[in-house]
Amino acid sequence: MSESRETLPAHRAWMTVAQKVGTPIASVILAIGIGSVIMWASGYDPVAAFAALFKGSFGGPKQIGDTLLRSTPLILTGLSVAYGFRAGLFNIGAEGQLFMGGLVVAWLGVALTGLPWVVMVPLLVVAAMLAGAAWAFVPAILKARIGAHEVITTMMFTYIGRYIVSWLVVGPLKAPGQIPQTDALPIGSQLPRIQTLFSEATLEALPFLKLGRAHLGIVVAVIAALVVWFILKYTTLGYENRAVGFNPWASETGGISVQWTTVKALCISGALAGLAGAVEVMGVHHRIFDQFSSGFGFTGIAVALLAKNHPLGVIPAAILFGALSAGAGTMQLEAHVPQKIILIIQALVIFLVAAEEIVTWFIKRRQKEALSHVG
Amino acid sequence: MPVLELREITKVFPGVVANDRVSLVLERGEIVALLGENGAGKSTLMNVVYGLLSSDGGQVLVDDKPVKIKSPRQAIDLGIGMVHQHFMLVEPLTVTENIVLGREPGRFGVIDFTTAHKKVQEIATRYGLKVDPDARIMDLSVGMQQRVEILKALYQGARVLILDEPTAVLTPQEAKELFSVVRSLVDEGLSVVFITHKLEEVMSVSDRIIVMRDGRVVGETKPSETDDVGLARMMVGRDVVLSVEKGPSECAAEVLEVTDLHVKDDRGLEAVRGVSFTVCGGEIVALAGVSGNGQSELIEAIVGLRRPVGGRLMLKGVDITHASARVSIEAGVSHIPEDRHRRGLVLEFDLAENLILGDHRMPPYATRGIMHPSAVTATAEKRIADYDIRTPSWHVLASNLSGGNQQKVVVAREIGRNPELLVAAQPTRGLDVGAIEFVHRQILKERESGKAVLLVSLELEEVLSLADRILVIYEGRIVREFTAGEADEETLGYFMTGGGGTKLEDEGRTEHAEMAEGDA
Ligand SMILES: Nc1ncnc2c1ncn2[C@@H]1O[C@H](COP(=O)(O)OP(=O)(O)OP(=O)(O)O)[C@@H](O)[C@H]1O
Ligand SMILES: [Mg+2]
Secondary structure, three states: OOHHHOOOOOOHHHHHHHHHHHHHHHHHHHHHHHHHHHHHHOOOOHHHHHHHHHHHHHOOHHHHHHHHHHHHHHHHHHHHHHHHHOOOOOOOOHHHHHHHHHHHHHHHHHHOOOOOHHHHHHHHHHHHHHHHHHHHHHHHHHHHHHOOOHHHHHHHHHHHHHHHHHHHHHOOOOOOOOOOEOOOOOHHHOOOEHHHHOOHHHHHHOHHHOOOOOEOHHHHHHHHHHHHHHHHHHEHHHHHHHHHHHOHHHHHHOOOOHHHHHHHHHHHHHHHHHHHHHHHHHHHHOOOEOOOOOOHHHHHHHHHHHOOOOOOOHHHHHHHHHHHHHHHHHHHHHHOOOOHHHHHHHHHHHHHHHHHHHHHHHHHHHHHHHHHHOO | OOOEEEEEEEEEEOOEEEEEEEEEEEOOOOEEEEEEOOOOOHHHHHHHHOOOOOOOEEEEEEOOEEEOOOOHHHHHHOOEEEEOOOOOOOOOOEHHHHHHOOOOOEEOOEEOHHHHHHHHHHHHHHOOOOOOOOOEHHHOOHHHHHHHHHHHHHHOOOOEEEEEOOOOOOOHHHHHHHHHHHHHHHHOOOEEEEEOOOHHHHHHHOOEEEEEEOOEEEEEEOHHHOOHHHHHHHHHOOOOOOOOOOOOOOOOOEEEEEEEEEEEOOOOOEEEEEEEEEEEOOEEEEEEOOOOOOHHHHHHHHOOOOOOOEEEEEEOOEEOOOOOHHHHHHOOEEEEOOOHHHHHOOOOOEHHHHHOOOOOOOOOOEEOOEEOHHHHHHHHHHHHHHOOOOOOOOOOEHHHOOHHHHHHHHHHHHHHOOOOEEEEEOOOOOOOHHHHHHHHHHHHHHHHOOOEEEEEOOOHHHHHHHOOEEEEEEOOEEEEEEEOOOOOHHHHHHHHOOOOOOOOHHHOOOOOOOOOOOOO
């Protein structure tokens, strides 16, 4: 090929990164802009509101800790949904898998006794992931075998999972007392708060470590993001997952079993959601009850969309959503803006990102289904 | 007065100047052939004209007036229509519905189908485009679908028709019919630009030939002033050997043995009805047939993409009748699928990822499930160089390659795997003459090194020049076998369309032969 055409700019790699990050950032800025207009039109001061919001989410170590606390399950559910998307699957039922993960931990964490923390915690984590995977397994098999749409089946399993938990916390697993909840986990089954890992002296010397309620789950979540990133980028499992997500027919030609890959993808997605449930139980509530998740599984969809299904992008995306919910209280308190405004901004972010993503996703899927007669 | 004029059109992609100040004039009632190597910039230029791409410089004039074409909609309003190599029809809708889509006659959102119907019929008869207006797209052959695309452009009022590699997916018969349609279009005053790699088409159909290379126009000529060899030289910049030479084949050992194979198609009808043949190492066996006679299903069964319902497949003594595609690859079967976009490539993957699809589990690309990017890119770089894939680097997504270069990616991967059996369906579809020469040599090299090759091609010329044996398939059965030199295009065509009936004497079948229905 002639030399004259080779004008590859050296910064091309950076350009593509910038392009990928560009749309999500633009949608966030736009959402904040529209949110400001709404606040202004309703008679609030948007500048004061966002200042308070920022203060409430990043204003000090305690606030940052609060943001991290709320981001932790969202990182994991975001990863769950993103991993499914990368195989062309829409796991809308992460919430149900999260409940099953939480349930298994709340039960085993109390039932198993006498094991040291270093054994107990990994054991509970693995058990929760298996439970989440199991909860995704039936929809996965139905999808692979008879093509039942995962949006329907995982959603139905979410209802089943939630009702099972509702029943258990008033029935067989109910702790003594009035409140429908399970027994508290012993210390040996908990994920401790980060600040409890350091001595008073250290905390005095390094005050930024006083992260309040933030617990070790954030470390678990970040490790999970790195592992998922590695799987997608450097393993045959991830390669096949992405190949099937893009083009199942060509994958088949390349000897990839589309059915088996679908099953694996949904189960891994379920395992990550199950892990989110485990981390919430072990790090925050130390037990399970009906309302222990505030829709983390569903917010995970928004996180994955905002992250463009990139496992590392999931971290900042989850932190954004975590910060919005952490700062909402301060915003109401100091700027007198109702917390519900935060929901509007969240919805705007989701809408702006999702509008683009979902539309292209469905178009692609339709095209794939219609492509069969070309050539 | 020219209907369409391009002045100094420039289009730059990251790392590639696809069109470098290209100028071109199209007169009324003229057929211009656009010729050039894979990646020369032909499709890009026409996509600029059709408003699918925006140019980085230059001017488009329609009827001597400068215009800005920002979308296909504007192109259509200016009387420019385009038929892409990959059709853009809505499968479940009927012919009429597809044609009027976007321009439905009627009022208040209610489509007036009687008028639509009449108008479509009118255009169809006027230009000799026979097609059933009520048929669903998905039930039509590729040739018919293409007619619908052309009808659609005409319905929308096209005066300039752009055809991007229209004959790549057609049988020779369908191509002939297409050209008679094109003739009648220009007789009515339309102008046509068509892109093709088939030199004999260029010679027989076009009024003028424009040759592109590396994004520039490098020459203009007329069929009366040149010949195949001259055109090839203009395109590639060197002499191209248009015919292949090969010695007689010796059957070293049977590699593939197909015994009484029965395969069903997607609708559950038996598409392959008891086929038996063998392919030896060091031999090229070609399967000749009009598409829809079971060859796709037969191939899919051999490569493990479709389960046979009866019979047996043996590869070097190993039973692969029920092998999955993966087992089949690992047993040494390579497959160049006929539809590269659907079956051959993951368009959203980069070239490196595409160039190891199917090998991605095996060393050196992966061990114990962990992939080794350096081995992957090393192979990608080698295959890109060996097969002259025109691209700035392996980072480029497959979707950003020109059609012919996409095909080269598939061929490079499948032959590069060093298989025992190469199943090649339309291996040179969309390739330029230089690339065809190269791929033919690679296929012959496989044969020389004792590998078995099963070739399926609509190009009878390709079949005749490469194959040691030719099997003619008709209605799911092999109706005739020829050895190299025994057959010519006419004989093959006769048996392919059922001229020999559906039964083979020595198979001892008793059904009565269905005689040819001509070339309906
Ligand atoms: N969307 C795109 N992004 C980046 N590069 C592109 C894109 N489309 C085309 N190119 C590059 O522009 C050049 C010209 O491509 P084009 O498709 O016009 O070639 P062509 O002449 O039609 O070739 P072929 O005969 O193989 O179809 C090629 O090098 C191709 O890789
Ligand atoms: Mg092209």
